[in-house]
Amino acid sequence: MKPIIIFLHDPSTKPHANNNHILLPNAFEELNWETRIYNPEDISLKNNSIEFGSDPLPTKSLIWTLGFGRKATTLDRFNILHNAPNYSFVTSVSELLLTHGKASWAEFFPETIISQDVSRISEEVSSSEHQWVLKPLAGSFGRSVHKVNEKDIKLVHSLLREFPDQYWVLQRYIEGIERGETRTIIAGREIIGSYLRKPKDAFRANLAQGGQIDKIELSERDRLVVEQIIPRLADRNIGFAAVDTCEGFLVEVNIVNPGGLSSLEAVYSEDFSKKTALAIINAKVN
Numbered sequence: 001m002k003p004i005i006i007f008l009h010d011p012s013t014k015p016h017a018n019n020n021h022i023l024l025p026n027a028f029e030e031l032n033w034e035t036r037i038y039n040p041e042d043i044s045l046k047n048n049s050i051e052f053g054s055d056p057l058p059t060k061s062l063i064w065t066l067g068f069g070r071k072a073t074t075l076d077r078f079n080i081l082h083n084a085p086n087y088s089f090v091t092s093v094s095e096l097l098l099t100h101g102k103a104s105w106a107e108f109f110p111e112t113i114i115s116q117d118v119s120r121i122s123e124e125v126s127s128s129e130h131q132w133v134l135k136p137l138a139g140s141f142g143r144s145v146h147k148v149n150e151k152d153i154k155l156v157h158s159l160l161r162e163f164p165d166q167y168w169v170l171q172r173y174i175e176g177i178e179r180g181e182t183r184t185i186i187a188g189r190e191i192i193g194s195y196l197r198k199p200k201d202a203f204r205a206n207l208a209q210g211g212q213i214d215k216i217e218l219s220e221r222d223r224l225v226v227e228q229i230i231p232r233l234a235d236r237n238i239g240f241a242a243v244d245t246c247e248g249f250l251v252e253v254n255i256v257n258p259g260g261l262s263s264l265e266a267v268y269s270e271d272f273s274k275k276t277a278l279a280i281i282n283a284k285v286n
Contacts, residue, residue: 002034003285004061006052010040010069018259021066027273031281040069045080057084062284064090064240066257090239090280091255099236100256101137102169108225108250111172118160121170126150131173134159136166147173176247182216184226184243185260187276188283189234191226193264194218197244213263221248229253239280 005028009021025035038052050057057063063084068074078093086092098104103114111130114137115121125132125148134156135145144163148156160168180198184191196216218226222245229250233241242258244251264272 002032004034004036004058006057006061006063007035007037007066008040008043008063008069009037009066013067013069018257019262020257020259023261023271023273024064024066024277027271027277030274031277033277040065040067040077041073043077043080045083048083050080050084057088061088062090062280063088065093065096068096068256086237087284089237090284092237095236095238096256099238099253101167102135102252103137105229105250105253108229109171110174110249113170114167115170116160116164116167118157121160121168122153122156124170125156126153133169133171133173135169135171136163137169174246174249174251177251180214180216181244181246181251182218182222183260183263184218184222184245185258185264185272185276186226186230186233186241186243187279188239189230190275190279190282191218191230192261192272192276192279193268195260195263195267213267215267218245219248222246224248225250234283239283240276 005025007021007025021037025037028035036052036055042053044051063081065081069077075097078097081089081093102109106112106114113121113124121134128150130149132148133145134148144159146152146155146159177199180196182194183197184194186192194216196214198212198214200212225245225248226243229243233239233253233255238255240255240258242254242260244254261273261276264270
């Protein structure tokens with residue numbers, strides 16, 4: 001009997017940041033796994049048993065949540081999923097909620113303040129000659145990311161007051177980011193590959209914001225950061241992540257269906273999805 005892996009993917013998700021929902025199931029099928037893909041909204045609980053549509057959760061199957069799905073029902077769905085054994089998840093649903101925000105990795109950042117307080121962030125920007133990057137704590141796709149200094153206090157006030165219920169990250173600008181940041185894809189405890197994300201506007205390297213990609217070797221300083229993060233990902237039952245680094249600093253850890261496999265394939269002319277699936281199987285099954 002074939003082992004089973006269940007992927008949860010919302011087909012209405014926009015923007016379509018990557019094609020993991022195609023690459024990963026295909027890779028597992030090539031490794032003789034049965035793959036099932038469900039819309040997250042199809043999850044239900046019957047007599048303490050999780051069901052996907054009308055299908056019960058198979059014994060000892062893996063579950064891979066590709067994104068949060070519809071925001072309004074995320075907490076309810078994750079509450080239901082939490083009834084499954086933790087070992088079933090490629091990435092724990094509790095970690096998807098708790099580790100998605102940037103605060104979980106603050107020790108690896110350049111000088112950083114995370115706050116909802118307009119005056120606190122404004123004071124830090126206005127009292128320093130440094131360049132800063134201001135971004136949402138749990139943002140994605142490079143949205144609402146701004147480079148600011150003491151001349152931009154009006155912009156800082158405007159952003160924080162426009163989104164009063166949101167926490168913000170104020171982070172010292174890394175000069176080297178103008179040349180790009182390195183994205184490293186981690187699966188299980190393995191480095192799948194790295195590539196350079198070059199910004200279009202000097203600091204937004206996200207592909208959704210027009211960034212470009214190229215080949216790169218991990219520098220010694222960046223590798224040191226990545227190698228410290230890998231065991232922490234494993235300890236938290238986070239099986240798949242993208243680690244972004246620059247000049248020995250961590251820029252971000254993305255654990256919610258991060259892009260990168262198709263980018264690796266584009267720059268190295270090699271399919272990395274099967275290597276990813278094998279790394280997950282080795283970490284979760286073997």
